[in-house]
Amino acid sequence: MDINDLIARRVRTLRDAQGFSLAALAERSGVSRSNISLIERGQSSATATVLDKLSAALGVTVASLFEDSTPQAEPSPMARAAEQPVWTDPASGYIRRNLSPAAPSPIQLVDVVFPAGKRVAYETAAREADIHQQVWMIDGVMEMTVGDQHWRLETGDCLSMRLDRPIVYKNPTRKPARYVVALATMPFTPTRRNA
Structure with missing residues (x-):
C-alpha cells in the first residue's frame, strides 16, 4: 500500500472512531479542514509537523499514523x-x-x-x-x-x-x-x- 494511502486510511479511521467531524479535528489540531480532507483522500503528503498536530489531536503517537488500520483476525507479532x-x-x-x-x-x-x-x-x-x-x-x-x-x-x-x-x-x-x-x-x- 502507498504510504500516503496508509496515512489517509489511518487518520480517517482514528477520526471516525472518536466521532470527530473534519471541522472538529481541524479545530483541535490547528490543521485546516481542507488540508485534512486532502490527507484523508491520499492527495497530499503531510509534513512531519502536520502529522504531529494531527496525532496530538487524535491522542496517538505520530508512529501510530503509519499503522495499517485494515482489520486483521490476529495481527502478526513479526514485522519483516x-x-x-x-x-x-x-x-x-x-x-x-x-x-x-x-x-x-x-x-x-x-x-x-x-x-x-x-x-x-x-x-x-x-x-x-x-x-x-x-x-x-x-x-x-x-x-x-x-x-x-x-x-x-x-x-x-x-x-x-x-x-x-x-x-x-x-x-x-x-x-x-x-x-x-x-x-x-x-x-x-x-x-x-x-x-
Whole structure:
C-alpha cells in the first residue's frame, strides 16, 4: 500500500472512531479542514509537523499514523523489513521506518535517518495520552531542544523525555544522522503541569 494511502486510511479511521467531524479535528489540531480532507483522500503528503498536530489531536503517537488500520483476525507479532512502512518528510527529507509489528503493544520503535543540516520542529505540547519517548543515536549527531532544555546527542547517546512540550530536532553536521526512537504510551495521569 502507498504510504500516503496508509496515512489517509489511518487518520480517517482514528477520526471516525472518536466521532470527530473534519471541522472538529481541524479545530483541535490547528490543521485546516481542507488540508485534512486532502490527507484523508491520499492527495497530499503531510509534513512531519502536520502529522504531529494531527496525532496530538487524535491522542496517538505520530508512529501510530503509519499503522495499517485494515482489520486483521490476529495481527502478526513479526514485522519483516520489507513490509515496514517507510515515509519521507516532504519538508525536511528525513526518513522514518516504523519497525514495530502490527500486534498490540504499548511500545513502538521507529528508525530515523535525518539529513545533514535539516531541522524539524514539533510545536504540539499538551496531549491527552501520556507518551514517553527515548532517542538512541546510532550514528552521527543531533541537537534536540525539549521545552527549554537543549541537548546534543552523539553516537551511542540516549535521551529520554515525555511528549508534553515542544521538541525541535536538528542535525547541525554535514552528514546524515541515524537514530532509533522508542515510544511508550502509558495510561494518562494528569500532572500539576497538565492539570
